[in-house]
Amino acid sequence: MSTPFPDERTAILTGAGSPRGIGRATAFHLAEAGWNIGLIDVDGAAAAETAAEVAATHGVRAAGAGADVADRDAAVAAVDTLEGQLPQLVALVAFAGVASPVPYLDVDADEWRRVVSVNLEGTHWVTQRAARSMARHGVGRIVGISSVSAQRGGGTYSKTPYSAAKAGIVGLIRSVARELGPHGVTANAISPGPIDTDIMGGTLSDERKAAMAADGVLTRIGTPRDVAAATAYLISEDAGFVTGQTLNVDGGLYMH
Ligand code: NAD
Numbered sequence: 038m039s040t041p042f043p044d045e046r047t048a049i050l051t052g053a054g055s056p057r058g059i060g061r062a063t064a065f066h067l068a069e070a071g072w073n074i075g076l077i078d079v080d081g082a083a084a085a086e087t088a089a090e091v092a093a094t095h096g097v098r099a100a101g102a103g104a105d106v107a108d109r110d111a112a113v114a115a116v117d118t119l120e121g122q123l124p125q126l127v128a129l130v131a132f133a134g135v136a137s138p139v140p141y142l143d144v145d146a147d148e149w150r151r152v153v154s155v156n157l158e159g160t161h162w163v164t165q166r167a168a169r170s171m172a173r174h175g176v177g178r179i180v181g182i183s184s185v186s187a188q189r190g191g192g193t194y195s196k197t198p199y200s201a202a203k204a205g206i207v208g209l210i211r212s213v214a215r216e217l218g219p220h221g222v223t224a225n226a227i228s229p230g231p232i233d234t235d236i237m238g239g240t241l242s243d244e245r246k247a248a249m250a251a252d253g254v255l256t257r258i259g260t261p262r263d264v265a266a267a268t269a270y271l272i273s274e275d276a277g278f279v280t281g282q283t284l285n286v287d288g289g290l291y292m293h
Contacts, residue, residue, distance in 0.1 A: 040176040040221045042274045045124035047073040047098075049116060051106050051163055052133030053087055054078030058234050059182075060132035061087055062261030063268050068095035070269060075119030075126075076101040077112070077163070078133065098123055106133045106159030116166045128178040128272035129167035131160040136236050137199040149198045156202035161209055164224075168217055177222035178272040179213060181206040183283060185230045188291045193230070193249060194237035203228075207283055214281035223280035225271045230287025232259040254289035 048067050053060030053076040064074050068091045076091075078084040081103015088101035100122045104115035120126050137144075137152040160181050171177025186195055187203035207226050214224040231249040233241055241249075241258075249258050267286045270276055285291055 046127040047123040048128035049075040054080040054083030063265040066265035074099040107154035112162040152198035172220035179224040183228040230290040
């Protein structure tokens, strides 16, 4: 039998600072469903402001902390801070990420390090810290954010270091799922296709959106809400038998 969720539970989200991002939309979506919310972003002021808005809108408890998730000590300290302020940590969703449109032959050491350290190592540091608390409680939900670009070899905006890091997240999540399963913790990845945010070099024009949609089987690209809803399912109490999976939220861009 799984350990039941506590009545009051917290989801920590990284990368929820940008105004049109998936993390922010997910924070509001989860708060609407009763989750208390902890937010971590490299822009600590934005994380705190978003947390205050979430609390005011949905009447839950929420707090923000600033950290570069690629910096292990900062990432751990941010989770420590939020855990000290909020009810039991039950879910972690690692949205923090950076894009990389650089062609492969031009990728230098700095670009490789920047992209892999934030997307892959940043996901790992917060996951490991959160997993320690979840294992202690005997219950938890972890979601890592991959990308269709890991499965199709780029093809949208970001290229090699991004695809490599996002593929790494799938391997990380599967291994975490295996090791943490006996402790009541599930771990899954979401692999979004193109989503209407500003990460692909700024706000998308209608022409760019149409071109990206033409690649898939639906007539549109995704919205932050599409990913928020998938997240809500994967961290729900009812998803306790789903672990080690990658859920594509990509309009059928990649079928496997
Ligand atoms: P976004 O740029 O709006 O959000 C990214 C957030 O991460 C921002 O709030 C930013 O401040 C934060 N961040 C960046 N570096 C950080 C660091 N070192 N430490 C802490 N926070 C940091 O982009 P988004 O589209 O909302 O992306 C969210 C996640 O979804 C990312 O991991 C992205 O790679 C992934 N994703 C997005 C798409 C898409 O089409 N938008 C597709 C596939 C995957």
